[in-house]
Amino acid sequence: MQIYLSLFATFFKIGLFGFGGGYAMLPLIQHEVVAAPHKWLSMTDFIDIVAISQMTPGPIAVNSATYVGYTVSGSAWGAVVATLGVCLPPLIIMLLISKFYLKFRENHYMEMVFSGLKPAIIGLIAAAALTLMNSHNFIDYKSALIFLAVFAATVYKLDPIKLILASGLAGLALY
Amino acid sequence: MPQLLKLFLTFFKIGMFTLGGGYAMVPLIQREIVEKRQWIEEKEFYELLAMAQSSPGPVAVNASVFVGYKVGGVTGSIVATLGTTIPSFVIILIIAAWLVDYRSNPYVEAFFKGIRPAVVAMIAAPLYALSRAMNIGTAGLCLAAAVALLVAFAGISPAVLIAVVACASLLTGILRQRRQKQV
Numbered sequence: 001m002q003i004y005l006s007l008f009a010t011f012f013k014i015g016l017f018g019f020g021g022g023y024a025m026l027p028l029i030q031h032e033v034v035a036a037p038h039k040w041l042s043m044t045d046f047i048d049i050v051a052i053s054q055m056t057p058g059p060i061a062v063n064s065a066t067y068v069g070y071t072v073s074g075s076a077w078g079a080v081v082a083t084l085g086v087c088l089p090p091l092i093i094m095l096l097i098s099k100f101y102l103k104f105r106e107n108h109y110m111e112m113v114f115s116g117l118k119p120a121i122i123g124l125i126a127a128a129a130l131t132l133m134n135s136h137n138f139i140d141y142k143s144a145l146i147f148l149a150v151f152a153a154t155v156y157k158l159d160p161i162k163l164i165l166a167s168g169l170a171g172l173a174l175y
Numbered sequence: 176m177p178q179l180l181k182l183f184l185t186f187f188k189i190g191m192f193t194l195g196g197g198y199a200m201v202p203l204i205q206r207e208i209v210e211k212r213q214w215i216e217e218k219e220f221y222e223l224l225a226m227a228q229s230s231p232g233p234v235a236v237n238a239s240v241f242v243g244y245k246v247g248g249v250t251g252s253i254v255a256t257l258g259t260t261i262p263s264f265v266i267i268l269i270i271a272a273w274l275v276d277y278r279s280n281p282y283v284e285a286f287f288k289g290i291r292p293a294v295v296a297m298i299a300a301p302l303y304a305l306s307r308a309m310n311i312g313t314a315g316l317c318l319a320a321a322v323a324l325l326v327a328f329a330g331i332s333p334a335v336l337i338a339v340v341a342c343a344s345l346l347t348g349i350l351r352q353r354r355q356k357q358v
Contacts, residue, residue, distance in 0.1 A: 017334035021227075021234040023298050027326045028333040035330070044291075051290045052270055054297070057191055058263020059233030066267040071275070079268055083260060090232025091256055094240035095249065097226055108352075109345060114229045116344025119315035120337060122306050123322025129299035130327035137291040147292040154300035163297065164290055171289015172282060 003073050004081045010038065011065045011085030018061055018086075020121030025061050026050065026128035033068055040072045043136045054164050061086050142174050179254050182246050185212060186239050186258030204238055214246050235259050 018025040033040050053063040069082030209220050227237035243255030277283045325331040
């Protein structure tokens with residue numbers, strides 16, 4: 001029971017503070033799931049989930065909630081509880097926003113808050129990239145070569161799914 | 176077909192076919208919701224995107240809550256959210272159950288060894304374009320750098336930082352407004 005409550009509370013927090021969506025939520029998920037006190041996932045597990053999220057449909061936050069919920073509790077119920085936890089705050093907040101849509105549309109206070117959050121979101125994405133540049137993900141010079149190639153390809157807007165598959169195949173050929 | 180079922184199926188399709196998450200979902204959502212179903216107008220769609228981005232949580236979930244509410248009230252928003260999340264939930268559950276066994280396979284491990292640095296590159300590469308697009312200025316860049324360093328190297332909780340930045344920008348915004356009124 002304890003583990004279900006803990007899963008729900010942790011992913012509720014991720015849903016509540018996960019501004020910017022996608023990559024911007026990664027440091028938050030990592031902070032809650034990989035770091036102490038929970039240590040539910042290793043650094044390698046974490047990057048693999050991000051990779052799997054790239055290849056499967058759906059938001060990264062939902063994907064990691066389902067994955068962590070299942071692996072931590074060993075049952076599908078853990079996955080249900082964690083996924084509900086991450087979806088509830090956005091559901092409640094967006095319902096309120098939708099309801100007061102016209103009032104929110106030109107709300108100066110919302111604009112003020114978001115003017116500060118925009119740079120913070122970019123900072124969070126940068127933090128995700130910085131923390132992931134570690135010895136788990138970069139094992140030798142071949143990793144660095146893959147990194148540079150995919151970096152250039154992403155700048156030129158190549159399809160991310162094809163890039164993931166190509167680098168997986170490169171891994172098969174190189175290791 | 177009842178409206179709620181239509182809502183569920185439309186968002187199920189969106190949840191099913193949007194690989195990559197986030198902004199990759201935008202064109203599909205636009206085609207299904209604005210062009211095919213005409214649940215919201217083009218102009219409303221861009222406002223919806225702005226709201227979905229400034230509210231916490233995954234952009235796709237936020238978008239489904241908004242459209243679901245417009246079509247079928249609170250029930251509609253729950254139905255749409257379920258539609259978006261169920262496909263990825265089921266797929267990840269299957270992967271999680273199998274991956275544990277396949278991790279020790281040398282081919283799977285080699286595949287992931289190639290993927291890991293690629294994922295880091297895909298996170299880092301769009302940063303420059305993103306900061307240009309958001310037009311955050313020099314002060315914004317400093318704030319972004321400070322957030323990045325604090326989170327990555329000082330172990331500060333991103334949730335705490337988000338709360339602090341939100342309060343601080345609200346405060347400075349109000350102070351600036353007051354000063355302008357006095358002048």
